[in-house]
Structure formats: structure tokens, C-alpha cells
Amino acid sequence: MEDEFDIVYRQLFRKYYANLLFYATRMVGEEDAEDVVQEVFVELWHRKDSVTVGEQIQAFLYRAVYTRALNVLKHRDIKNSYEAAMQEVYNKRALFYQPDDNDVLKRIEDRELRKHIISAIDELPEKCKLVFKLSYLHNMKNKDIAEAMDVSLRTVEAHMYKALKFLRSRLEGYIRNK
Numbered sequence: 001m002e003d004e005f006d007i008v009y010r011q012l013f014r015k016y017y018a019n020l021l022f023y024a025t026r027m028v029g030e031e032d033a034e035d036v037v038q039e040v041f042v043e044l045w046h047r048k049d050s051v052t053v054g055e056q057i058q059a060f061l062y063r064a065v066y067t068r069a070l071n072v073l074k075h076r077d078i079k080n081s082y083e084a085a086m087q088e089v090y091n092k093r094a095l096f097y098q099p100d101d102n103d104v105l106k107r108i109e110d111r112e113l114r115k116h117i118i119s120a121i122d123e124l125p126e127k128c129k130l131v132f133k134l135s136y137l138h139n140m141k142n143k144d145i146a147e148a149m150d151v152s153l154r155t156v157e158a159h160m161y162k163a164l165k166f167l168r169s170r171l172e173g174y175i176r177n178k
Contacts, residue, residue, distance in 0.1 A: 009041075009048070020040070027070075028076075120170040121133070121167070125162075128159045131156055131160055134148070
């Protein structure tokens with residue numbers, strides 16, 4: 001048996017549902033509008049023992065839709081802010097680990113390359129190694145190296161040629177992979 005509230009409730013639903021749906025759609029969009037309006041009517045049903053339906057019911061329904069719609073918008077903002085923050089974290093993480101432009105990887109690779117270079121330099125014959133180090137590590141000119149070692153300029157050039165040729169061949173495989 002239907003009670004009086006059931007009849008009034010159905011009348012309110014028929015009378016206001018379409019307009020409330022239009023109103024909610026303007027605030028939250030089609031996707032969430034129907035849920036907002038239905039939640040308001042469900043809430044009204046749950047409060048049937050404490051709500052008096054009178055002249056203020058239209059204002060009550062619009063206020064309830066407005067409040068629920070604001071809650072949807074706030075939740076959406078929180079969700080979007082969280083997603084944006086997470087996207088920023090993911091972007092920074094991806095950028096940090098991006099292999100083409102990564103300081104950490106470059107330092108590791110540079111350290112590895114330095115080890116290989118130092119190892120290759122150490123394999124040079126003594127005079128060849130000395131000429132190379134004076135030239136590349138101490139920025140000395142070939143003429144100054146020749147005077148310091150008391151050898152001819154031609155000898156310094158020959159040692160440099162031999163050192164560079166050896167280092168190119170020794171490091172070729174390692175550098176080519178980079």
C-alpha cells in the first residue's frame with residue numbers, strides 16, 4: 001500500500017527531475033549529472049520521515065543538486081591535481097632515467113671510458129707514454145717536450161703518432177659502442 005510520501009515523491013521526481021538534470025549537466029557535465037540528481041532523490045527518500053514537502057521543496061532540491069555538484073567538482077579537482085602531480089613525478093622519473101641525456105649515466109660512462117683510457121695509456125711504451133702525458137695531460141707543445149726530454153722534435157712527433165695510433169686501435173671498440 002502506498003503512503004502519502006510515495007505519491008508526493010513520484011510527483012516531485014516527475015516534476016523536477018528533467019530540470020534538475022539540465023541544471024546539474026551545466027555544472028558537472030553529462031557524465032556525472034545523472035548521478036548527482038539521482039543521489040539527491042535517494043537522499044530525499046532516506047529522509048522521508050524528517051522532511052516536510054512544502055513550498056520550499058524546489059529550492060531544497062536545487063540547493064541539494066548544487067551542493068552535490070560542487071562535491072563532484074572538488075573531487076574532480078583533487079583527482080586531477082593528484083593525477084597531474086603523479087604525471088609530473090612520472091615525467092621527472094622518465095627524464096632522469098632517459099638514456100640520451102642523463103648525467104648519472106654519463107658520469108658512469110665517462111668513468112668507464114676514463115678507466116679504459118688510463119689502462120690503454122699505461123700500456124704504452126715508457127717514452128711514448130711520457131710524451132703523450134706531457135702533451136695531453138700537461139698541455140705542453142711538442143717543441144717544449146723535445147727540450148724537456150732532450151730529444152729531437154721529430155722523435156716527439158714519432159712518439160705522439162705511435163701513441164695516438166695505439167690508443168685509437170685499443171679504444172676503437174669501446175668508443176664505437178657509445
